[in-house]
Amino acid sequence: MYHCPLRWSDLDAYGHVNNARFLTLYEEARVAMMFVNAREAGLTSFEEGIVVARHEVDYLRPVDYGDPVRIELWIDEMRPSRFTIAYELFDGDLLASRAKSVLVPYDLVRQRPRRLTEQEQAFLKPWLKT
Amino acid sequence: MYHCPLRWSDLDAYGHVNNARFLTLYEEARVAMMFVNAREAGLTSFEEGIVVARHEVDYLRPVDYGDPVRIELWIDEMRPSRFTIAYELFDGDLLASRAKSVLVPYDLVRQRPRRLTEQEQAFLKPWLKT
């Protein structure tokens, strides 16, 4: 679970958090897991070797400027060469948005997709929702 | 077809256009169609009465700072109370990303979804890809 404070600049001309900005909020939750938490577990390979292949976002209700939103995230699917993060974004008690991101491990030197390492799989496994 | 100039600030710490920012580029193409083109056709109801229900974005290759990207967009599906815009984003000759947005006409006064008006349907029909 990740608390993401909103910024006044997240609002667009309609006075709600802009729909494109939701991807930035989800990005913060993903970065907290894959960069910050992973680094605490001794794993830094995600920081330079992950590519976003796809995002899906569903918008259920508008979000206004106010208290931090709460993002729950988990691993929805894990394959040898890609995995999917699922998210739910809550505004207070209300589910305001759902999203999924397909991520692909990438070998930046050889410039091509690679498989998840064993260390990466071990890190991700506890995040799998069963 | 819409030419969207990139900004240096579209780049993230990896030196490529940030994945969340693609939604902002698609937004520009959508705004050009639904606000600017529609207004030229005498139609302003989209400006205050459309809600984004869903986005899907596929990322095929990274985009760097440089020439404007080219976005093709069309109506993929039109139903009485929702329609889908499909997009392709080209960096030079290369297809770099595809996306879809599900849009819902909305009655802001009554705070509930509404049907597309006849004028709106007439505006959208030429954009339908057959």
Next chain:
Amino acid sequence: MYHCPLRWSDLDAYGHVNNARFLTLYEEARVAMMFVNAREAGLTSFEEGIVVARHEVDYLRPVDYGDPVRIELWIDEMRPSRFTIAYELFDGDLLASRAKSVLVPYDLVRQRPRRLTEQEQAFLKPWLKT
């Protein structure tokens, strides 16, 4: 004093918080004071009746992604028809940036500058640094 969490998307292609983004961080601190704190004090006239006339920002050292930055802010000067907010932004113990914003009370209906009301002056006075 205001704690402003950074976002990974605050970084630009150089891997530091982008210099333009500092104004957004200062904006958050200003909004916390003039919208949130003021509203708690029963004052909402700033929310629709203030115009930014000028910003100055000095950059003393780069800020990287990490812990929230701390922004101190106070009223530097108060005149009948304008006032100046001064800020200092700390990254840990280190002063990373200083800024000033000149703000002008504005009558949105008559579309012209106005004087600070007595209630506004009473709210701002405790923020004056002497």
Next chain:
Amino acid sequence: MYHCPLRWSDLDAYGHVNNARFLTLYEEARVAMMFVNAREAGLTSFEEGIVVARHEVDYLRPVDYGDPVRIELWIDEMRPSRFTIAYELFDGDLLASRAKSVLVPYDLVRQRPRRLTEQEQAFLKPWLKT
């Protein structure tokens, strides 16, 4: 002179181009000069060796979503180890904002300010307003 197209996402909740976003528009004009034009002149040292030391921005009138704004920029002052870019931003025929940026050449390897090279001075000189 630089034409900078606006984006709908430049608007904030007040429906005008956000004041912090002006720095991003000025950044685009500066990047066009110091990265794109300089590279065409065979000069790439600005891209990795310039630090922003200060910005000043004056806001004269609000800018709405519409036609590209026009930014004039020139070198206001050139010293051995720093120079100042001045800008004016026009919305149609109207001057909407003025700004200045103090830039410091920087030696990224030694992590300290450096002097402008002769090649850099030769590039900047024609931009000096006399």
